[in-house]
Each structure stands twice: as structure tokens, then as C-alpha cells.
Amino acid sequence: MSATPISRYDGVQVSGGVQVRMTADRVRRWEFGTAPFARRGYDNADVDRFRVQVADELDLLATQIASLRAENERLNDRVELHRHGVIPSAGTAAAKAPAAKEVNLLSAAQREAEQIIAQAHDYARRVAEYARMQYESYMRAAAEEAKQEAERAVADYRSSAGPSFDDTVATREALRIFGEMMVSHMQAAARHLDDGSEQLARTMDRIAKETPGAPFAAGPAAAQAALPRHHQR
Amino acid sequence: MDAARLKQSWSLVAEHGDQVPLYFYSTLFLAHPETRQMFPTNMAGQRDRLVTALGHIVSNVDQVDRLVGFLQDLGADHRKFAVRAEHYPAVGEALLATLQHFLAEQWTAELAQDWAAAYGLVAQVMSEAAQAAEAVNPPWWVAEIVAHERRAFDVAVLTVRPQYLLPFTAGQSIGVSHPSVRSWRYYSPANAPRADGTLELHVRAAPGGAVSSRLVYGSSVGDRIHLAAPVGDRLGLWAAGSSDLLLLASGTGWAPVKALVEQVAAEGSRRRVDLYVGARSRSEFYDSDAIDKLASSYPWLAVTYVVGADGGRPGEFVHAVDRALADGDWRSRHVYVCGSDEMVSHAVQALARAGYHAGQVHHEGLGKQWYGPGWRTAVDQSIVGDTSGGGLR
Known part of the structure; x- marks a missing residue:
């Protein structure tokens, strides 16, 4: 066992301004002064002084050893960590490692949560796809109807105008009718969407109240923000 | 370290499929509950990534020089998940416990030593790279949303301003995360680098996409988001x-x-x-x-x-x-x-x-999104090292 880590310690006996380290050897060779008046034994004051010093010295050493031991342990762990990435000798690892039963229980819970999330996402995807198809077929039907209406108007105009038939007038009329029809269809759709969005906002409010930690903390403003911009008022 | 023994044991464990990462993460979270909040609620994608990365490491374990680049990238990148040095031993413990569980009586002291040594190497390379990266760039950039426009039912165009300059080149992708979702997606800035450092992001809300839905539906001007260092140069x-x-x-x-x-x-x-x-x-x-x-x-x-x-x-x-x-x-x-x-x-x-x-x-790469299961594991095919991902849209 080498003593190198203890390069310096503070237990010093100051005599004549020179620092002298207290060592086991010095203790052994310590010479006590002789007692006055031919009494047997050592000088009490001398002994007391020595005892106090030795006690202090031992206290100091004890704390130093404790802290060095901790330091050593820490360094050993670091070495092991660098070498293995884990502390296999910790022993606590094995004790701390949760039992397979616990682990499997947590795994099952995690799985179930994921299934619920996946189901919710799947449902949302279907709803969105359905809405997209509805929208496209609605638009197609609206355009078709508006086109027919416009063609009918042009035919009416043609039969009533007779020889004074003007191509520009017919085109203008057709476009006007087509436009008006599309606008009225869009307005109907917008009313429909307004109803839907109000219902959605109410639902989101309700969900937010029921789940305090909901990420999309709703409220009318948030519900509004969740709608396409053409629909925000 | 016996590479053949390592590979053989891994192939036995890998036969258990998704059970393996499931067990691993449950062990980690039970032993160190504080690590749970570093991961998203839905762990499905995360498990694929872990197994892919581990498989890649194990299959290249005897060619350390080929692994080092991969691990250094991984370590530097993991800073954005707020991974710290003390997390590495926790992961090592959970990994060894998982291997032990699935190998049962085939788990020997020598095997334990092999795996501990291999993981130690991985942890060391990763954490050293993470430390080195600290000198180069921050773990993530905090950026403020300065404009948010819904352009379609599921598309938003965002302008964000990072607090510090985030250098990138046109065609690269940057990591994007919202502090509340704990997962990252990669998006390409829709602009060449600007003098004011702002970035334009085009985001389509993907069904089930936590980050994209959050960005499109659940964020607005003034919100703070997190950005990570740019990746990819195939579109340069x-x-x-x-x-x-x-x-x-x-x-x-x-x-x-x-x-x-x-x-x-x-x-x-x-x-x-x-x-x-x-x-x-x-x-x-x-x-x-x-x-x-x-x-x-x-x-x-x-x-x-x-x-x-x-x-x-x-x-x-x-x-x-x-x-x-x-x-x-x-x-x-x-x-x-x-x-x-x-x-x-x-x-x-x-x-x-x-x-x-x-x-x-x-x-960009097909089928493997940035942070998809094959993220960065296809190093062999690419000249530049980290461009296995892509297809983020």
C-alpha cells in the first residue's frame, strides 16, 4: 500500500518554527520529560499535550481516509464506466433492476396506450379523407349544376333574342349565372361549415374541461385557430 | 471482446422482435423514472430505431473504424434530447438486464463482460463526441414563430427566428420540435440563408404526426419551438x-x-x-x-x-x-x-x-425518414456519411 495520495496533511507539530510530521515512528521514540521532585512517572502536562496532539492527529487521519476512500470509489466507478459503460460491480444494479413481472406490466400498459393513440389517429384520418371526398364531390356537383343553369340561360336568351343574338352578351350572361350559382353554393357550404365548427368548438371545450392536461387546451379561440383561415372571423 | 459471440447472442435476442425494445424501455423507465419524460408518449417509432441502431452497431462491432463516425454523429445529435453523461450508465444497465432476460440461461459471465465492454465503448465514443460538439454548436436552438399562415386544411407556412444564427445551406434539413411533444421531425427551410437568420418552414400535418400536427394546428405567432443542427447534403x-x-x-x-x-x-x-x-x-x-x-x-x-x-x-x-x-x-x-x-x-x-x-x-433517401428506423445506419451506401434519411414530406 503506497502512501502517495497523502502528499500532505495538516497534522503538524510546530516546534521552533519547523514543521515536523507526526509519524508512528516519532510516537515510538517520543521522550517524555522527567518529573520534578523525584516523583515517578512522566510530566503530566507533557503527556496531556502529547495525547491531545495524537488524538487530533488521528481524527484528522480518520476523516482524510474516509474522504479518500470515497474519492477512490468514485474514480474506480469512472474507470469501470469508461471500460464497460456500466458499473457491474455496483451490485445495486442487480438489486435495483426491476423484476420481469413489473417490466412486463409497464410494457403492456405502454402497448395499450399506443393502440388507443393509433385508433384515434386512424379515426381522424378516415374522417379527414371522408371530408375531402365530400368536398370534392360537392364542388363537382355544384360546378355541374351551375354549368347547366348557365347553358339553359344562354339557350333561353338565344330563343328570345332571335336575330339580335350577341355572342358577348351570351357569354357574359353565362358567366354571371355560373358565378352566382357557385357563390350561392359556397355560401350554403359555408353555413354548413359554420354549424360544424361551432359544434367542434363545443366538443373541444368539453374535452378540455374533462382532461386538464390536454395538449390542445381549447377554448373558443383555440377552436377558431384550428379552422382554415378563410373561415376565421 | 468476442465479436462472434456478441453477434450470435444478439441474433438470438433479436428474434424476439418488438418485445426486446419494449422490455428495454420499460426496464429503463422503472429503474430511472426521470428518463420517461425524455421520450414521446407513443414509443412505437422509438423502439424500431433502437433495434435498428443496436443491430447496426453489433453487426459492425469488429470494424470499429466504420462505427466511430456513426456513433459520433449519434452522440452529438443526442444532445438535442437533453441526454447527459449520467444517462449512459442507466441505459447500459437496462440493456444488460434486457439481454439477460431474453437470453435466460444462455446469459453467461463472459457474455456479460463482452456486452458491458461493447456498450462501454459505444457510450464513451458517444459522450466524447457530445462533449466535443458542445464547442461547435448548441444542443438545440430556441426559435420564435414570427409568422404562421394556414395555407390549406393541413398545410401551414411558418417563419421562425432562431435566437442564435443557425447556419445551413439550401436543400438541407433541420430538426424541428415543439417543447411539448418530445419528438423531432426534419424539415427543409424553404429559403436560402437570410441576413436576419429567419427560416421559412412548410409543414403538412401528417396523420398521427405529433410534431407536424402541433406546428400546423397547435401553435401560433410568439410560440417558441426548438431547432436542431442541419443534416443532409444530397439536395445541395x-x-x-x-x-x-x-x-x-x-x-x-x-x-x-x-x-x-x-x-x-x-x-x-x-x-x-x-x-x-x-x-x-x-x-x-x-x-x-x-x-x-x-x-x-x-x-x-x-x-x-x-x-x-x-x-x-x-x-x-x-x-x-x-x-x-x-x-x-x-x-x-x-x-x-x-x-x-x-x-x-x-x-x-x-x-x-x-x-x-x-x-x-x-x-433524398427513400423510405427512410430522418429519424426513421434506418436513420444514419445506411452509412455504407452513402459517400458523405449521414444522408441515409430524407423523404420527410
Whole structure:
């Protein structure tokens, strides 16, 4: 066992301004002064002084050893960590490692949560796809109807105008009718969407109240923000 | 460390499939509950990634030089998950407990030592790389949303301003996360680097996408988001030299292509650029104002819109590449393709059939998203090391 880590310690006996380290050897060779008046034994004051010093010295050493031991342990762990990435000798690892039963229980819970999330996402995807198809077929039907209406108007105009038939007038009329029809269809759709969005906002409010930690903390403003911009008022 | 023994034991464990990462994460979270909040609620994607990464490490464990780059990237990158040095031993414990569980009586002291040593190496390379990266850039950038525009039912265009300059080049992708979702997605800035450091992001809300839904529906001006260091250079302009360009984009794949157009404008090289932008229907051209503005500002830029689905002919779908190839012969040009995986693979095949060689067609990796299961594990195929990902749209 080498003593190198203890390069310096503070237990010093100051005599004549020179620092002298207290060592086991010095203790052994310590010479006590002789007692006055031919009494047997050592000088009490001398002994007391020595005892106090030795006690202090031992206290100091004890704390130093404790802290060095901790330091050593820490360094050993670091070495092991660098070498293995884990502390296999910790022993606590094995004790701390949760039992397979616990682990499997947590795994099952995690799985179930994921299934619920996946189901919710799947449902949302279907709803969105359905809405997209509805929208496209609605638009197609609206355009078709508006086109027919416009063609009918042009035919009416043609039969009533007779020889004074003007191509520009017919085109203008057709476009006007087509436009008006599309606008009225869009307005109907917008009313429909307004109803839907109000219902959605109410639902989101309700969900937010029921789940305090909901990420999309709703409220009318948030519900509004969740709608396409053409629909925000 | 006995590499053969390591590989053999891993192949036994890997037979248990998804059970393995499930057990691993449950062990980790039970032993160190504080690590749970570092992961998203839905761990499904995370488990794939863990197994892929571990498999990659184990299968290359006897060729450490090939692994080091991968692990260094991984370590530097993991800083954005707020991974600290003390997490490495926790992960090591959970890994060993998992292996022990699945190997049961085949788990020996020697095997334990092999795995501990292998993991120690991995942990050391990763944490040293993480430390080294601290000197280069922050773990993540905090950025403020300064503009948020809903352009379609599921598309938003965001302008964000990082608190510190985030350097990138046109065509690269940056990590994006919202502090509340604990997962990251990669998006290409839709602009060449700007003097004020702001970035434009085009985000489509993917079904089930925590980050994208949050960005499109659940965030607004003033919110703080997190950005991570740029990745990928397959869409970089440098690869095209000074040649003329054909750009094919669809959906939000338009974002990096827009950055390339801006980059061409910035470099002032006067190359000719023909751009074909595709979308399912006319209403899905969410950035046509900006496209028209670019087209009218730059005489060297020609833009063609390609509507994929024609109401009159249901079931048929016209891709941007179909129109481009019908319009002309671009074989003297470099071609950049960005869009969905389906769009990119269709374009790459069509171009190959038409006699375009692979060196002149640039696109990001297929099927493997940034942070998909194959993220960065396909190092062998790529010249530059980390561009296995892509197809983030």
C-alpha cells in the first residue's frame, strides 16, 4: 500500500518554527520529560499535550481516509464506466433492476396506450379523407349544376333574342349565372361549415374541461385557430 | 471482446422482435423514472430505431473504424434530447438486464463482460463526441414563430427566428420540435440563408404526426419551438456544378426546391432553371403567390404547374416528371426531385428509363425518414456519411 495520495496533511507539530510530521515512528521514540521532585512517572502536562496532539492527529487521519476512500470509489466507478459503460460491480444494479413481472406490466400498459393513440389517429384520418371526398364531390356537383343553369340561360336568351343574338352578351350572361350559382353554393357550404365548427368548438371545450392536461387546451379561440383561415372571423 | 459471440447472442435476442425494445424501455423507465419524460408518449417509432441502431452497431462491432463516425454523429445529435453523461450508465444497465432476460440461461459471465465492454465503448465514443460538439454548436436552438399562415386544411407556412444564427445551406434539413411533444421531425427551410437568420418552414400535418400536427394546428405567432443542427447534403446545389437545372417538386417537397431557386438567384450564375410543381388538385398549390412572384422576377426561371388528379379522368394521376419528360429533353441538366416517397421513386424510375444517369438526378433517401428506423445506419451506401434519411414530406 503506497502512501502517495497523502502528499500532505495538516497534522503538524510546530516546534521552533519547523514543521515536523507526526509519524508512528516519532510516537515510538517520543521522550517524555522527567518529573520534578523525584516523583515517578512522566510530566503530566507533557503527556496531556502529547495525547491531545495524537488524538487530533488521528481524527484528522480518520476523516482524510474516509474522504479518500470515497474519492477512490468514485474514480474506480469512472474507470469501470469508461471500460464497460456500466458499473457491474455496483451490485445495486442487480438489486435495483426491476423484476420481469413489473417490466412486463409497464410494457403492456405502454402497448395499450399506443393502440388507443393509433385508433384515434386512424379515426381522424378516415374522417379527414371522408371530408375531402365530400368536398370534392360537392364542388363537382355544384360546378355541374351551375354549368347547366348557365347553358339553359344562354339557350333561353338565344330563343328570345332571335336575330339580335350577341355572342358577348351570351357569354357574359353565362358567366354571371355560373358565378352566382357557385357563390350561392359556397355560401350554403359555408353555413354548413359554420354549424360544424361551432359544434367542434363545443366538443373541444368539453374535452378540455374533462382532461386538464390536454395538449390542445381549447377554448373558443383555440377552436377558431384550428379552422382554415378563410373561415376565421 | 468476442465479436462472434456478441453477434450470435444478439441474433438470438433479436428474434424476439418488438418485445426486446419494449422490455428495454420499460426496464429503463422503472429503474430511472426521470428518463420517461425524455421520450414521446407513443414509443412505437422509438423502439424500431433502437433495434435498428443496436443491430447496426453489433453487426459492425469488429470494424470499429466504420462505427466511430456513426456513433459520433449519434452522440452529438443526442444532445438535442437533453441526454447527459449520467444517462449512459442507466441505459447500459437496462440493456444488460434486457439481454439477460431474453437470453435466460444462455446469459453467461463472459457474455456479460463482452456486452458491458461493447456498450462501454459505444457510450464513451458517444459522450466524447457530445462533449466535443458542445464547442461547435448548441444542443438545440430556441426559435420564435414570427409568422404562421394556414395555407390549406393541413398545410401551414411558418417563419421562425432562431435566437442564435443557425447556419445551413439550401436543400438541407433541420430538426424541428415543439417543447411539448418530445419528438423531432426534419424539415427543409424553404429559403436560402437570410441576413436576419429567419427560416421559412412548410409543414403538412401528417396523420398521427405529433410534431407536424402541433406546428400546423397547435401553435401560433410568439410560440417558441426548438431547432436542431442541419443534416443532409444530397439536395445541395454544389453537386450540379454550373449546369442548368430541372426542378421537380410536389406537395411540401416544394420547400427545399424553393430554397434552391433562391440560392440560384443569390449566386447570380444565370443558369437556366425549369421548375415543375405538382399537386393533387388546383387548390393544393399552397404557395402559388410566391412561385408566381419568383417566376416574374427571374427571367431564367420557367414554371409549370402540374395538377395530378383530373376530375374528368378519375383514377389517372399525372406526376410532375411525366409532364416534364413530355415537354422536352433535359438530359444536359441536373435534376432535383423532392416530394413524397411515392413521387420521388416514380420520378427516379421515369428519369432512369428516359436515359438520365444517377449522377445527374438528386434526391433524398427513400423510405427512410430522418429519424426513421434506418436513420444514419445506411452509412455504407452513402459517400458523405449521414444522408441515409430524407423523404420527410
